[in-house]
Amino acid sequence: xxxxxxxxQEKANLVSEPLGISEQRHPQYTRNHLYTLRRYYIKQLRGxxxxxxxxxxxxxxxxxxxxxxxxxxxxxDVSYHVGYIKNADGEIEYTKPxxxxxxxxxxxxxxxxxxxxxxxxxxxxxxxxxxINRDHKLIVAFSDSQIDYRxxxxxxxxxxxxxxxxxxRLMCQALRPDxxxxxxxxxxxxALSRFDKDSTHFDHSMQPAFNRVHRLYAELRADxxxxxxxxxxxxxxxxxxxxxxxxxxALYGLKQAGAEHDYPVMSYPYLANLGAVGVExxxxxxGAELVYGEEYNAPPIIFKHGMYTGVxxxxxxxxxxxxxxVVRGHTHRPEVAHRTMRNGTYLTYxxxxxxxxxxxxxxxxxxxVDDRNQxxxxxxxxQQSLAVIHDYQDGTYQFDNVMIHSGIAKYNGxxxxxxx
Numbered sequence: 001x002x003x004x005x006x007x008x009q010e011k012a013n014l015v016s017e018p019l020g021i022s023e024q025r026h027p028q029y030t031r032n033h034l035y036t037l038r039r040y041y042i043k044q045l046r047g048x049x050x051x052x053x054x055x056x057x058x059x060x061x062x063x064x065x066x067x068x069x070x071x072x073x074x075x076x077d078v079s080y081h082v083g084y085i086k087n088a089d090g091e092i093e094y095t096k097p098x099x100x101x102x103x104x105x106x107x108x109x110x111x112x113x114x115x116x117x118x119x120x121x122x123x124x125x126x127x128x129x130x131x132i133n134r135d136h137k138l139i140v141a142f143s144d145s146q147i148d149y150r151x152x153x154x155x156x157x158x159x160x161x162x163x164x165x166x167x168x169r170l171m172c173q174a175l176r177p178d179x180x181x182x183x184x185x186x187x188x189x190x191a192l193s194r195f196d197k198d199s200t201h202f203d204h205s206m207q208p209a210f211n212r213v214h215r216l217y218a219e220l221r222a223d224x225x226x227x228x229x230x231x232x233x234x235x236x237x238x239x240x241x242x243x244x245x246x247x248x249x250a251l252y253g254l255k256q257a258g259a260e261h262d263y264p265v266m267s268y269p270y271l272a273n274l275g276a277v278g279v280e281x282x283x284x285x286x287g288a289e290l291v292y293g294e295e296y297n298a299p300p301i302i303f304k305h306g307m308y309t310g311v312x313x314x315x316x317x318x319x320x321x322x323x324x325x326v327v328r329g330h331t332h333r334p335e336v337a338h339r340t341m342r343n344g345t346y347l348t349y350x351x352x353x354x355x356x357x358x359x360x361x362x363x364x365x366x367x368x369v370d371d372r373n374q375x376x377x378x379x380x381x382x383q384q385s386l387a388v389i390h391d392y393q394d395g396t397y398q399f400d401n402v403m404i405h406s407g408i409a410k411y412n413g414x415x416x417x418x419x420x
């Protein structure tokens with residue numbers, strides 16, 4: 001692709017309008033390329049290392065726009081929006097209204113104080129910490145959060161494990177990975193399961209579940225504003241698609257009016273609003289996979305949810321993927337296996353554990369609800385973990401499966417406690 005010199009107005013449009021509009025303006029670029037450019041120009045706006053304070057008045061807005069040739073206040077209107085930040089205790093609290101900038105066209109809105117510019121009820125204040133200076137790249141992968149809630153006696157009880165999800169957040173906050181990969185089954189969608197119900201607990205659980213998925217990503221994005229965050233499709237995520245095709249096929253695929261490049265309204269990425277928190281969505285469970293490291297001219301890593309179950313899943317993956325590394329989820333039990341190619345290259349096959357509850361909350365073969373409508377506590381034969389992968393940028397990797405036990409993970413001499 002030929003190098004393009006972006007004009008001041010084009011830069012201003014890119015940082016101030018939804019990605020769908022930018023895709024229409026610049027069809028020669030992929031969505032990911034435009035997203036990367038947007039991050040670069042937003043960083044220019046906010047100063048080196050993103051260390052400037054949020055804008056608070058019209059004059060500061062004008063100064064920020066100056067690099068893009070829009071220093072004249074006649075070119076902008078100032079409006080206000082309330083976002084949120086996380087306080088020192090890790091709790092969500094709402095910020096004071098901060099100015100946003102709208103170009104004269106009237107439809108292009110950019111929260112200069114936020115990392116994400118697309119319209120969304122959750123606005124993110126990114127971390128101002130400088131990136132870690134290291135001689136390699138870092139990847140964090142997690143899986144099978146199965147976010148959902150059982151409504152019991154008027155109270156929403158999560159079937160995901162908030163402690164395990166907090167460990168994921170804490171480790172990403174501390175390690176500041178270059179790439180975060182969610183291996184799928186993020187949401188459980190128990191209400192749409194084809195299996196027999198164990199209760200009426202999930203009749204009204206989908207909205208809070210989608211809200212929690214979005215907040216999970218908002219937290220990860222706030223702590224890791226420059227990271228690439230990707231989720232791959234999975235069997236639980238497809239429950240919504242299957243339900244729509246079976247019960248309301250005429251409505252499947254409908255999009256919000258004017259949102260030509262957005263996802264269908266009744267789809268997981270739309271309802272979780274992944275685009276607003278900068279999450280790449282790889283769809284098509286069965287074939288959906290993120291291929292990482294092809295530029296090294298060495299075996300890449302295939303990140304996917306996975307389909308094989310049973311024992312020795314990693315050995316099955318080795319047979320079916322003899323020339324790549326594989327990192328996947330789905331079986332709820334961590335595994336690691338290795339093999340050597342004929343040229344001496346080592347390959348790694350890894351199954352990552354879960355971040356959902358493992359004590360009977362998640363509907364499964366062994367879970368049950370008693371006649372008092374309470375979940376029967378039982379210890380599933382699952383384990384919680386996440387993966388930390390060091391990419392030495394020469395086609396070699398270090399794969400670490402970090403176990404989580406009772407909300408606590410230990411890695412490289414540090415303790416990450418999700419109970420605090």
